[in-house]
Amino acid sequence: LTRKKILIVEDDQDMRRALNVRLRANNYDTAFASDAIVALSIAKKERPDLILLDLGLPGGDGFMVMERMKNIDSLSCLPVIVVSARDPEGNKDRALSAGAEAFFQKPVDNEKLIAAIRCSLGDADQVSPIADQVSPIKV
């Protein structure tokens, strides 16, 4: 059984370290990138199964990374989960329409984050793990 690999794109070294421990504890392999450009080359080289993407990055923001990924065959279908300190207002919708599967605002609820990763990678043992906000109750 091969462990799935997650690329952590995050410019804060401490945050990278913490997420690394968290993901490895949940049986995922990890790879790292600390800026937008490196993120794309590492993604091409490491072939991760999922990207955890920060929005505020040196060398171009997370939106740019998602935009470029669309034009790279090997990355165009790679699932992305955005984890950012930015305000969900405006950024959440923008991230989702840029192709992200979920948007989490820092500090994140770890259980929800892991659930979203599992769901995205198809190894969910539970259903409906949705990001920060439960879907609106619309009628």
Place this chain on the structure above:
Amino acid sequence: MARILAVDDRPVNLQFLVSLLGYDGHSVLEASDGQEALDITRDQHPDLIITDIEMPVMDGYEFVTHLRNDPGIAGTPVIFYTAHAGEAKFVTQPRGVARVLTKPAEPEMILNTVSSALGEPSFTDRQMQSAGAGAGVESAGKIPDALIALQAVSLRLSALIELGLELASERDPQRQLDRFCSSARSIIGSSYAALGILDDEKQSIRIFVASTHDPEKKRNHYIPPAYHGVLGTVLTERRPVRLRTPFSDVGVLDLSPDGSPVSSFLCVPLISPTDVYGWLYLVDKLGAEEFSADDERLARTLAAQVTIAYENVVLYETAARNAEELDKTRCQELEMKDQFVSHVSHELRSPLAVIHQFVTLMLDGLVGGITPEQRENLDVVLKNTLQLREMISDLLDITRAEAGKLLFEQHGVSLLPLFIELERNYRERAAQKGILFLVQEPRGLPLVYADPQRLRQVLSNLIENAFKFTKRGKVTIRATWDEQPGFMRITVSDTGCGISKSGLRLVFNRLYQEETTIELSRKGLGLGLHICEHLVSLHGGRIWAESRKGQGSTFFFTVPLRFEEIRKGRGI
């Protein structure tokens, strides 16, 4: 009788004195300030002077001082007629002024004071005598004439007062001047009136309004140059001009509204305390060959009125401009504040996220085992981290709300899923605290018209508060829709420490925190309820609280029902 000089800067007051003193048989000279009065006194030697005190150029005190120092006229008796009689009394004696009348005085009182100053029998005594002498042939004819004259004056005065009231109630500057112009034309009785206000450089006409007697008559929209012929004389010499045909100044003929010959003409300057800023002219007196001295006085009175109206125009324009700029500045400031807070909250969240991650790593045992005591301490760190996170959210929310930028979208929403979710979220917390969390599920209730995220935010805030202040007992949420037509009422009640009477009024204020509960509540910015109030009012609802110290609190808020539900409810 006597020759009396009346001195007052207000034409309306002068007109009143002229009419009144004329009625008692006196001839009246007029002056509108102390300097003019002094000149007239030296020139005409009146028998008596009745003067106002507060006047431009030279006031009443200075006038009397000069008068008393001029041997030729020093003996002229003076009556002060002033609104500030109390103050005047202190200075009258040294200046040899024996009589002070308080404005407004009864006509009889004025006439009696005048008679006494002239050493004549009082007006009242003379009236009684003539009444006692029976219906004397002479007085029988004279009094009705006088009454008619007074009545005419009184009519004009009341027309002036009405105009004043109208002008005061008219907010739109253009309409105000229009109304003024047509009132001036009808009160004085002319076929045409026009009003021109100079621009700031005093070179040309900035505002021009006109009124015609006959609306059928085509109004001439020709605006005369500011200094055209006789108009220039009025502006430069700052005095009224009254003319009748044939005119020595051919320029008058150009002022005919429809090109027909002009028979009579009256023009007065519009004068502010410091400057001339325009003219009012009237063409063709109705029912007479020419404009009378009374008309001229009335026109000057009206011109004084328009000064106030015009100043209102200027103030109004300035105020509107200022308000606009202020509004713009305020918007910019709020925008800057919003951007700043947005930036800061982002910057605060990043390190907070790192703290949160490492604390949870340790708590989850991912970096080695921890002792129960360490776990307890880490729980405290975690709890405070999450509190800090909420504070940052609140701060951003309130800034957004103040900048009017809170995203908000109302739909038809069912309360049931929301209540079920809240019950799930808080059940465990309640159990840990050893209190009950009761949710009366809103089954069979109509949909509300609300933004679901914001509705959840309000309810969570109220529930968080209830939990915070309740040590034992229960927290209950319920929804009802019978209390107020068209609205759902949602209630969060607890059995906690309650709110003081004074606190109850302040509890929704920004940054308010109950002092006595500070130990329990100090962790927070005091913004929660303030945000709730804002969110509820965005929905068109209302929020309030009831509480007794030590006996728990109940928070109520209302949310409108969806339109269809309202229709159903009303049976439309």
